[in-house]
Amino acid sequence: MKKIITISREFGSGGRTIGKRLAEELGVPCYDSEIIEKVAVESGFAEEYIKDKGEYTQPSLIMGLFTNRTLYTGPSNEDKIWIIQCKIIKELASKGPCVIVGRCADYILRNRDDLMKVFIYADIEERAKRIVEHYGETHEDPIKRLKDKDKRRAAYYQHYTDMNWGASRNYDVCLNSSVVGIEKSVKILKDIALNAD
């Protein structure tokens, strides 16, 4: 049985909903906003700031090579958040079976034998529809917003884990929720988690 399940997901793919429903089905906690709250308490940074800095690369990280930031001035805020985030995710996983959504938990917990790593993605048109429904319209085209988010999330993942975000080999199961559906994904993941060695 796989006791710790990490759900990495594209923004707007329904991955968070799948994580919450899966945790309900398995009768275990789902950690998502709890992680942000805990990192906020421990780091002193605001939750909104962590929400963004704990999963998305900032332009400064990409541009580092071309700016004064190459002059080492100690760990950046992103690095401080990363270190606290790693510690909190390991602590949560050590408490017992759970589902953890996002925040590179797949990489942070990679050495555990009881880990199942899931990646949820979806067709970009469906993701665009979903983010407009959930978060409302903005002045920016939703597809452009998604592509920008994907790029920053992939760069963050690459920076801290040195792996490609979304490369199937980093995960045990990858599902396109547009094709498989939210409830079917929950059913499949539950089945695998309960039956895997």
Add this chain to the structure above:
Amino acid sequence: MKKIITISREFGSGGRTIGKRLAEELGVPCYDSEIIEKVAVESGFAEEYIKDKGEYTQPSLIMGLFTNRTLYTGPSNEDKIWIIQCKIIKELASKGPCVIVGRCADYILRNRDDLMKVFIYADIEERAKRIVEHYGETHEDPIKRLKDKDKRRAAYYQHYTDMNWGASRNYDVCLNSSVVGIEKSVKILKDIALNAD
């Protein structure tokens, strides 16, 4: 319902077995060696030659830029095989529901609405064990053989499709057969194929 299922797979991952079992479960044909036979008849090349050239890049394709091959001398044997392979795969899919293993069928049939694209991979130690069991020992280390095969297959896929082989977004479902298991993978894929829109 998804009527045409393509199984892309890492060498030694059990993807071919999953494809065959899935086809049995669905009561549809599984095309694998049939494609090679048909390409052989149509092209005049030997089956063994096509088996390799229809999925793996040759060093000449990688080295092309640095050799006389940049001097265009008409389509290469690889290009001729690719064109015939595309035609045959489209013909087979047009005959009715089926499972097609390998040979970039996911890309060749990408415009069909009734297509389900699957990627099967596995932990390298299990793949090494499997290829030694199936194909016997050689003088070369099995893990080195696998890494070489992966590299050549990825380069072939990239060359003809301009996409990354194994990037989850190219597929609808990606399963690590070491974690999910062969029979459970068959069950999951059958369930998705029969229930997807």
